[in-house]
Amino acid sequence: MILTIGGIKLNAQTKGKTKKTVQTDVVSASVLANGQKVYNQYCLSCHMADGGGVQNMNPPLIKTTYVLGDKTRLIKIALNGLAEEIEIDGEVYTNVMPSHGFLKDQEIADVLTFVRNSFGNKASAIKASEVKAIRAEKK
Amino acid sequence: MKKSVLIPVLLSAMVFIALYSFKDISNSHLKGNGPIPDADNAGLKLPEGFGALKVAELGAKARHLVVTPQGDIYVKLARSKEEKGIIVLHESSDGKAQVTGGFGNYGGTGIYLKDGYLYASSNQEVFRYKLDAQNKVIDPNKPEKIITGLKAGRQHETKSLVLDNNGNVYVNIGVNSNSCQEQDRGLRSPGIEGCPLLDSMAGIWQFKAKELNQSYGQGVRFATGLRNVVGLDWNQQNNQLFVMQHGRDNLNSSWPELYNEKESAEVPAECLYALKQGDNAGWPFMYYDQIQHKKIVAPEYGGDKKKEADSKFIDPAVAFPGHMAPNGLLFYTGNMFPEKYKNGAFIAFHGSWNRAPEPQKGYFVVFQPFKDGKPSGDWEVFADNFAGTPEKAAAGRADHRPCGLAQGSDGSLYVTDDVKGAIYRIVYNKK
Numbered sequence: 001m002i003l004t005i006g007g008i009k010l011n012a013q014t015k016g017k018t019k020k021t022v023q024t025d026v027v028s029a030s031v032l033a034n035g036q037k038v039y040n041q042y043c044l045s046c047h048m049a050d051g052g053g054v055q056n057m058n059p060p061l062i063k064t065t066y067v068l069g070d071k072t073r074l075i076k077i078a079l080n081g082l083a084e085e086i087e088i089d090g091e092v093y094t095n096v097m098p099s100h101g102f103l104k105d106q107e108i109a110d111v112l113t114f115v116r117n118s119f120g121n122k123a124s125a126i127k128a129s130e131v132k133a134i135r136a137e138k139k
Numbered sequence: 140m141k142k143s144v145l146i147p148v149l150l151s152a153m154v155f156i157a158l159y160s161f162k163d164i165s166n167s168h169l170k171g172n173g174p175i176p177d178a179d180n181a182g183l184k185l186p187e188g189f190g191a192l193k194v195a196e197l198g199a200k201a202r203h204l205v206v207t208p209q210g211d212i213y214v215k216l217a218r219s220k221e222e223k224g225i226i227v228l229h230e231s232s233d234g235k236a237q238v239t240g241g242f243g244n245y246g247g248t249g250i251y252l253k254d255g256y257l258y259a260s261s262n263q264e265v266f267r268y269k270l271d272a273q274n275k276v277i278d279p280n281k282p283e284k285i286i287t288g289l290k291a292g293r294q295h296e297t298k299s300l301v302l303d304n305n306g307n308v309y310v311n312i313g314v315n316s317n318s319c320q321e322q323d324r325g326l327r328s329p330g331i332e333g334c335p336l337l338d339s340m341a342g343i344w345q346f347k348a349k350e351l352n353q354s355y356g357q358g359v360r361f362a363t364g365l366r367n368v369v370g371l372d373w374n375q376q377n378n379q380l381f382v383m384q385h386g387r388d389n390l391n392s393s394w395p396e397l398y399n400e401k402e403s404a405e406v407p408a409e410c411l412y413a414l415k416q417g418d419n420a421g422w423p424f425m426y427y428d429q430i431q432h433k434k435i436v437a438p439e440y441g442g443d444k445k446k447e448a449d450s451k452f453i454d455p456a457v458a459f460p461g462h463m464a465p466n467g468l469l470f471y472t473g474n475m476f477p478e479k480y481k482n483g484a485f486i487a488f489h490g491s492w493n494r495a496p497e498p499q500k501g502y503f504v505v506f507q508p509f510k511d512g513k514p515s516g517d518w519e520v521f522a523d524n525f526a527g528t529p530e531k532a533a534a535g536r537a538d539h540r541p542c543g544l545a546q547g548s549d550g551s552l553y554v555t556d557d558v559k560g561a562i563y564r565i566v567y568n569k570k
Contacts, residue, residue, distance in 0.1 A: 045392045045495050048535060054492040055540070055558065056217075057294075083323075085293065092218075094293040096317075098325035 027117050027125050035114025038107050042100060043115075051119030059086050059093040062119045071112075071126055075134045078108050105131040174234030174551060174566050181563050182539075184523040188477075188569030191522070194553070195228055195236045197560030202248040203299065203467065203543035204555050204562065205257070207274035212236055215259055215543075217297075217557060218246040225250065225259055227276075234564055242279030248297035248369065248543075249310070256348070258308065260298040262291040265310060267348070286310060286346050288354040290339050295367035301380070303373050306348045309380055310358075313367030314341035318387050318439045319423035326393060330439030334423050337363055341422055343371075343382060343414065364420040364452065365412070369489075370468035370544075376482050377512030380414045381456070383465035383486060387426055387437070388493040394438040402444075404497035406430065409465050410455035411484070411507070411514070421452030429458035457514045462491035463501035466542045470509070473550025476567045483509045485521065487541040487554060490532065498533035502526040504541055504554060522565060525556060 046058040053060035061067050066086075067074060081099040085092060100108070105128040112131075116123035176190025183191045200217035207213075210230040216223070223241030230236040249260035257268040257276055266282035285308070289298060292315020300310045314336050320328040334341075339355055342363040346353045361380070370383040391403030398406075407426035412418070421434060425448030428435045434452055436442030459465070467487030471480050488501035504522040508515050526537035539556035547553060547564070554563040 040496070042392070045389070045493065048492070048495055050534070050536075052536065054535065057492065081322075081325075083293070094296070096294065096323045098322050098328070102326060 027113055031110050031125065032114050032117065034107075035110035035112070036118075038103065038111035039114055039118075042103070043111065046095065046097070051115070051121075053093065054095075056091070057093060057095040058097075059088055061115050061121070063121060064088050067115055067121060068123045071124075071130060072134060074112055074116075075108065075126065075131055078103070078112060079131070079135055101135070105129075105135065173232070173549075174564055176566060176568065181561075182524060182527065183563065183565070185565065186521065188567055189565055190568050191563050191565045192234050194230065194234060194562040194564050195238070195560075197226055197238070197562070199226070199560045200557040201226075201542065201555035201560040201562060202297070202557055203250045204545045204553060205250055205252040206545050206547045206551075206553055207252065208548035209273050209275075210236075211239075211274060212553070212562065213250055213252070213257060213259075214555060214560075214562065215247055215250040216560075217248065219244050224261070225279075228562075234566075236562070240279075242276065243282070249300035250543075251300055251302060253302040253348070258285075258300055258302065258348075260286075260300055260310065262296045262298060263287065263289045265298065265300060265308065265346070283351055285348065285351055286353050286358070289344075290315075292316075292340075295385070297369060299369050299371050301371050301373050302348060303380070304375075304378065308346045308348050309361060309371065309373075310344050310346065311365070311368035311371060311382065312340050312342060312344055313369075313385075314422070316423070317366075317389055318393075318437055320393070320439050324389050324393060326395075328393065328439070330423055330437065341365055341367075343368065343380070345416075359416070361416050362412075362414045362418040362420065364418075364422045364424075366422040369464075369466040370486060372468045372470050372484075374413075374470050374509075374512055375472060376470070376509075379512065381468060381470070381484070382412050382414060383468050384410045384412060384420060384422075385464055386410065386461055387422070388462065390438070397438055397444050400496055404494035405461050407435075407461055408455065408458035409461060409463050409488075411457040411459070411465075411468075411486070412453060413456045413513075414453075418453050419451065421448055424448060425452055427455055427458055429460065432458075457507055457518065459486075459488075459505070459518070460500060462493045464489035464491060467504075467544035467554070469544035469546060469552070471546060471550075471552070473546050473552075475550025476552075479508060480506065482512075483507060484514075485544055485552060486518075487544050489540050489542055489557075490526070490535065490537055492535055495535070499535040500532070502532045502537045502540060504544070504552075522554065522563075 051061040082097040109128040113125040180191040181193040199220040204214045212228040222244045225243040228236040245261035247261040265286035268276045295313025319334040322328040344358040345361040367385040368382040386407040390398040408429035434448040436446045466489040484507040490501035506521040507518040525539040526532035542557045543555040545553040552565040
């Protein structure tokens with residue numbers, strides 16, 4: 001068993017193709033750093049430094065389906081904002097989120113990737129091309 | 140020589156004995172049939188001589204409350220629990236209370252007791268319930284709906300209320316907007332000209348206590364330009380309405396070129412206003428800067444952080460630091476607390492969120508001294524540590540958040556918490 005795992009690991013390290021696939025699942029430090037920069041500037045004042053949000057007002061970003069689930073829905077919230085009732089774990093959040101469509105595709109991709117991989121979250125990265133496609137769809 | 144030494148000694152001995160016996164009496168009174176402070180004062184930090192007990196913990200969002208002389212407590216819940224929006228508790232002689240019932244299947248904040256009626260609000264309506272001679276609700280299922288059809292958005296939707304001594308009810312109608320921008324809370328989004336929302340929100344409306352089904356057509360817009368009021372009270376000394384406004388948010392996030400994070404955390408002030416009919420407190424066109432001591436034009440309406448607003452807008456009676464969210468206001472008329480508290484104002488600050496990334500602030504009850512119906516002297520923190528620790532307060536992760544205030548017939552001060560539904564009772568036990 002140990003040998004087999006070792007073998008696969010060896011394969012991954014030696015074969016360029018396999019290595020590349022592994023890398024796309026791992027979010028790079030520069031994406032996270034850039035995402036955090038955007039988060040601190042535009043998101044933190046409502047969702048807080050710990051991603052826990054604010055009671056009754058601003059929803060938490062910790063392990064919710066809004067963050068970890070459907071990427072399209074999440075990208076749309078960032079682009080368009082949100083002004084509808086949100087209920088998470090029986091708690092209602094009422095504050096209005098303004099549109100953040102003024103951010104660049106890459107900035108939105110990075111900040112959403114940061115959120116999906118912070119505060120105890122673990123989910124796949126969001127690419128700038130995905131943001132671009134949804135932004136185009138909107139028009 | 141000997142004689143003159145002996146007299147002071149005897150006098151102090153007499154004083155000592157007198158004080159000691161008095162202390163003994165007051166202690167036995169506390170043990171016998173009065174509220175007994177919890178050993179840890181329910182976790183609160185209080186001035187010397189004060190104690191606190193946790194009367195009950197409801198496990199629901201307890202907003203405003205009233206306490207009757209018969210020891211019943213009516214608590215308004217933000218959301219109904221098991222189809223009850225008003226919870227009734229009864230106190231035993233040691234001060235602890237048990238839930239005895241509930242009624243009114245609607246969430247809300249406001250509740251007030253006046254002249255044989257209990258008044259309570261949903262986020263669109265105000266009801267009143269007739270009380271018997273023991274201040275118990277006669278028919279909890281058949282309230283009179285006195286006010287209806289009030290606007291309620293997704294923010295600042297609660298309707299607090301208070302009555303004067305002439306049969307009028309005052310209800311706040313908060314506005315579902317931060318600063319009347321074209322895009323609410325948006326980056327550099329300008330203000331809507333004239334702010335049409337002001338016609339039916341962002342003010343205090345006056346209605347008749349005993350008329351049914353009143354709405355905007357029957358009410359009077361008593362005061363305008365108030366973004367959102369949660370804590371309000373009638374000052375019996377000078378027969379005037381006082382309100383605490385929740386000041387605007389997002390100066391930095393909407394106007395980063397004008398306000399840095401520190402400025403945006405401190406400003407604008409949370410203001411106490413003494414209102415007269417027709418007053419305009421200036422929202423959304425201005426805010427009060429408690430550091431410059433000036434009314435400043437809002438950036439949405441051409442402000443640059445310095446430009447002063449039209450002097451027609453009223454000045455606050457007291458200006459507190461920003462974003463602390465004043466949710467309860469109570470003028471203390473009891474006899475239990477020391478003289479300096481008489482007729483002064485207690486204010487429950489629910490605690491901030493819009494100070495991030497700066498440390499959060501609030502989560503305490505403040506005392507503002509008054510003299511002859513006017514603020515006199517500096518405010519001070521009266522009851523602190525609802526949050527649990529200073530770190531929890533700074534992070535905005537408070538264990539408890541003070542919300543409503545009420546005075547018991549013995550002069551105790553009651554405070555609700557809308558995180559866990561704790562009800563605190565603060566007593567003075569030093570004689």
